[in-house]
Amino acid sequence: MQATGIIVEYNPLHLGHLHHIKQTRKTTEADCIIAVMSGPFLQRGEPAIIDKWERTKTALEASVDLVVELPHLFAVQHGDYFSKGAVETLANLHVSSICFGSEQGTIEPFLTAHKTWEDKRDSFDSILTSFLEKGNSYPESSRLAYEAIGISEIDLSRPNNILGYSYVKAINRYAPSITPETITRVESDYHDETIEGTIASATSIRKNLHKYGEITKKASETLPTFTSKALQAYRDEKQVWHSLEIYFPLIQHLLWTSSPEELRMIQGVDEGLEHRLLKAIDVSSSFHDLMHTVKTKRYTWTRLQRLFIHLLTNIKKTDSRLLEKPVSYVRVLGMNDRGREYLSQHKKDFEVPVVTQLKQLEDPLFTLDLKAQKAYLYPLSGENRVDSYRREKMPPVFY
Amino acid sequence: MQATGIIVEYNPLHLGHLHHIKQTRKTTEADCIIAVMSGPFLQRGEPAIIDKWERTKTALEASVDLVVELPHLFAVQHGDYFSKGAVETLANLHVSSICFGSEQGTIEPFLTAHKTWEDKRDSFDSILTSFLEKGNSYPESSRLAYEAIGISEIDLSRPNNILGYSYVKAINRYAPSITPETITRVESDYHDETIEGTIASATSIRKNLHKYGEITKKASETLPTFTSKALQAYRDEKQVWHSLEIYFPLIQHLLWTSSPEELRMIQGVDEGLEHRLLKAIDVSSSFHDLMHTVKTKRYTWTRLQRLFIHLLTNIKKTDSRLLEKPVSYVRVLGMNDRGREYLSQHKKDFEVPVVTQLKQLEDPLFTLDLKAQKAYLYPLSGENRVDSYRREKMPPVFY
Numbered sequence: 001m002q003a004t005g006i007i008v009e010y011n012p013l014h015l016g017h018l019h020h021i022k023q024t025r026k027t028t029e030a031d032c033i034i035a036v037m038s039g040p041f042l043q044r045g046e047p048a049i050i051d052k053w054e055r056t057k058t059a060l061e062a063s064v065d066l067v068v069e070l071p072h073l074f075a076v077q078h079g080d081y082f083s084k085g086a087v088e089t090l091a092n093l094h095v096s097s098i099c100f101g102s103e104q105g106t107i108e109p110f111l112t113a114h115k116t117w118e119d120k121r122d123s124f125d126s127i128l129t130s131f132l133e134k135g136n137s138y139p140e141s142s143r144l145a146y147e148a149i150g151i152s153e154i155d156l157s158r159p160n161n162i163l164g165y166s167y168v169k170a171i172n173r174y175a176p177s178i179t180p181e182t183i184t185r186v187e188s189d190y191h192d193e194t195i196e197g198t199i200a201s202a203t204s205i206r207k208n209l210h211k212y213g214e215i216t217k218k219a220s221e222t223l224p225t226f227t228s229k230a231l232q233a234y235r236d237e238k239q240v241w242h243s244l245e246i247y248f249p250l251i252q253h254l255l256w257t258s259s260p261e262e263l264r265m266i267q268g269v270d271e272g273l274e275h276r277l278l279k280a281i282d283v284s285s286s287f288h289d290l291m292h293t294v295k296t297k298r299y300t301w302t303r304l305q306r307l308f309i310h311l312l313t314n315i316k317k318t319d320s321r322l323l324e325k326p327v328s329y330v331r332v333l334g335m336n337d338r339g340r341e342y343l344s345q346h347k348k349d350f351e352v353p354v355v356t357q358l359k360q361l362e363d364p365l366f367t368l369d370l371k372a373q374k375a376y377l378y379p380l381s382g383e384n385r386v387d388s389y390r391r392e393k394m395p396p397v398f399y
Numbered sequence: 400m401q402a403t404g405i406i407v408e409y410n411p412l413h414l415g416h417l418h419h420i421k422q423t424r425k426t427t428e429a430d431c432i433i434a435v436m437s438g439p440f441l442q443r444g445e446p447a448i449i450d451k452w453e454r455t456k457t458a459l460e461a462s463v464d465l466v467v468e469l470p471h472l473f474a475v476q477h478g479d480y481f482s483k484g485a486v487e488t489l490a491n492l493h494v495s496s497i498c499f500g501s502e503q504g505t506i507e508p509f510l511t512a513h514k515t516w517e518d519k520r521d522s523f524d525s526i527l528t529s530f531l532e533k534g535n536s537y538p539e540s541s542r543l544a545y546e547a548i549g550i551s552e553i554d555l556s557r558p559n560n561i562l563g564y565s566y567v568k569a570i571n572r573y574a575p576s577i578t579p580e581t582i583t584r585v586e587s588d589y590h591d592e593t594i595e596g597t598i599a600s601a602t603s604i605r606k607n608l609h610k611y612g613e614i615t616k617k618a619s620e621t622l623p624t625f626t627s628k629a630l631q632a633y634r635d636e637k638q639v640w641h642s643l644e645i646y647f648p649l650i651q652h653l654l655w656t657s658s659p660e661e662l663r664m665i666q667g668v669d670e671g672l673e674h675r676l677l678k679a680i681d682v683s684s685s686f687h688d689l690m691h692t693v694k695t696k697r698y699t700w701t702r703l704q705r706l707f708i709h710l711l712t713n714i715k716k717t718d719s720r721l722l723e724k725p726v727s728y729v730r731v732l733g734m735n736d737r738g739r740e741y742l743s744q745h746k747k748d749f750e751v752p753v754v755t756q757l758k759q760l761e762d763p764l765f766t767l768d769l770k771a772q773k774a775y776l777y778p779l780s781g782e783n784r785v786d787s788y789r790r791e792k793m794p795p796v797f798y
């Protein structure tokens with residue numbers, strides 16, 4: 001059996017994702033589609049709207065065959081580390097190819113661009129540094145630096161092209177035997193804030209859900225029925241859809257009881273940011289307040305959100321060393337018969353433990369996954385918190 | 400002007416306390432009664448039911464002339480440190496005497512007992528150690544050790560005698576120019592759990608308040624009208640009466656995201672207790688659950704509660720060094736004209752800063768007071784939390 005990997009968050013899984021899965025199966029003719037999915041917290045520094053177990057179910061409903069968890073430490077990082085974690089996880093499962101959605105829609109320009117970058121790497125790095133020093137954000141500086149070294153075959157200001165390009169870089173560096181492939185992303189721009197039509201960005205769908213506290217007609221038209229059901233069931237059972245706002249009392253407490261020295265140990269608290277945070281928190285009544293008080297051109301929204309996730313999950317700067325090491329396990333969240341068959345066929349060849357039960361693993365990277373999962377449960381009521389944590393110790397979802 | 404000091408928590412101020420204040424004025428003929436009061440958290444490791452500002456108002460209504468705050472680090476400690484902090488604070492204000500309520504009711508037996516203890520101090524210490532090593536709790540071991548060295552003139556198993564005795568010890572050691580005095584305590588035993596009559600223990604009153612979520616007729620009969628009003632106003636405004644239970648989501652989060660090494664840095668986490676805590680927290684849905692899972696004969700209720708307060712307020716073992724130093728400031732919470740007059744008369748003689756505004760002071764002990772106050776505010780809603788913190792920066796209560 002041959003497998004193709006996809007890299008997903010499914011926050012929540014919408015009709016655009018469904019299209020991506022169908023197209024991937026068609027294009028790659030893979031026997032097995034393996035999704036590496038972020039767990040409790042996501043790349044742009046947010047808690048997932050519903051937990052990873054419910055999102056795993058939607059992935060399996062959408063005909064993904066095997067869902068595995070992207071280790072938390074890699075899940076909440078800028079594109080390069082995020083891609084490293086995702087690609088290495090899929091490589092650990094011996095996928096033949098990775099297929100991502102992009103605005104570009106064809107793989108050749110990605111490969112050419114990567115070749116150009118490799119040839120001009122030194123000058124790229126110094127150009128990037130100079131843009132950063134001028135006070136540009138990291139994404140903006142990268143875009144300008146790519147332009148400056150003459151990458152013209154692909155628009156690296158489009159969000160899915162940027163992400164796809166970082167997958168290609170990671171594949172080249174960490175798992176060159178994997179073939180990168182891409183399909184045209186039909187989802188609307190993920191920066192879109194309002195729902196337009198049935199193919200909407202996950203961001204706009206979440207905004208709509210949080211705003212109305214229910215699944216509006218507009219939102220439901222963008223979602224497969226099983227996603228709407230999963231969202232509703234989670235809300236009915238746990239009384240919540242997660243957003244950073246509901247973690248605010250905790251964020252305020254942590255900032256209020258930490259010394260500047262302690263804050264400086266948290267990943268992302270750099271350049272004296274701890275003082276800015278400690279000043280802002282005294283006058284903030286909500287997460288929204290806090291972000292608007294702290295944000296500047298230099299400290300982008302995403303960078304700050306990631307920092308707050310690191311604070312919530314107690315991820316230290318010293319944990320960063322694990323980002324440089326290879327991903328050392330695969331945590332299975334769910335599978336169907338095909339996924340199970342794939343695992344049993346390849347089991348003997350895997351170089352790292354493929355974990356289906358919590359107790360099977362002692363690994364510092366995995367300890368952080370558990371910590372993140374526990375931190376995620378904060379907004380739930382007492383009983384729900386303990387029950388949900390118990391879920392963590394149970395076998396994967398079978399579908 | 401001459402001042403008498405009293406050492407109080409007023410959690411909440413009840414008719415027994417009112418009697419204590421009246422008797423103190425009568426017995427000592429003091430011009431000015433100064434109360435040193437615990438702030439947000441109390442000696443037995445609990446948050447105060449309403450905040451220190453509201454409790455200060457009740458003290459002033461009860462005719463206390465000056466209310467100052469016992470530094471947080473000393474407020475949540477066993478009797479010896481608690482007494483050191485309280486006595487030193489009152490000594491900083493040059494009180495002539497300290498008058499406490501006790502079951503004993505006369506001061507001579509305390510002084511005789513203290514003399515005996517001083518003479519037999521070495522054997523006392525080794526006897527105490529041997530009782531502790533047999534697995535007895537600290538209070539129980541002390542009681543047995545006092546008995547063993549022949550202190551018979553006073554019953555050191557009665558809670559207010561124990562506390563009074565530790566005041567006498569602290570006065571002798573840290574401020575021997577202060578005269579200790581005592582009056583008979585009319586309050587019922589503070590271990591009483593149900594209200595009987597109009598003189599009830601603060602514990603039984605709090606139990607009643609928390610159980611019914613309102614001021615019952617039974618509770619109101621034990622309280623001056625102004626205390627009932629303060630309790631009601633606080634609940635109306637902040638939607639809460641504080642108890643450890645409402646801090647539980649935070650306690651669980653802190654335990655769930657801390658490593659054993661980090662927990663071991665918290666004051667009170669000794670003898671491998673961190674492992675016991677980490678095991679218990681996975682199966683606890685409430686603070687009540689947690690306490691019942693962790694508690695043993697050795698780890699008493701009070702000791703564990705204090706530990707959880709240290710966790711909430713992020714008090715480290717390294718902060719303990721401040722317990723050995725003299726109290727280095729006095730924070731004024733409230734006063735009437737007489738209190739104000741006393742302060743202005745003696746101002747020039749004070750050896751430490753007497754603080755009426757937050758910005759006047761940079762002191763590591765005071766930093767912990769602020770941290771504790773912020774941690775206390777956790778259960779309030781966003782706006783109330785920031786408003787309440789703003790109160791901290793305002794002048795004391797004038798009455």
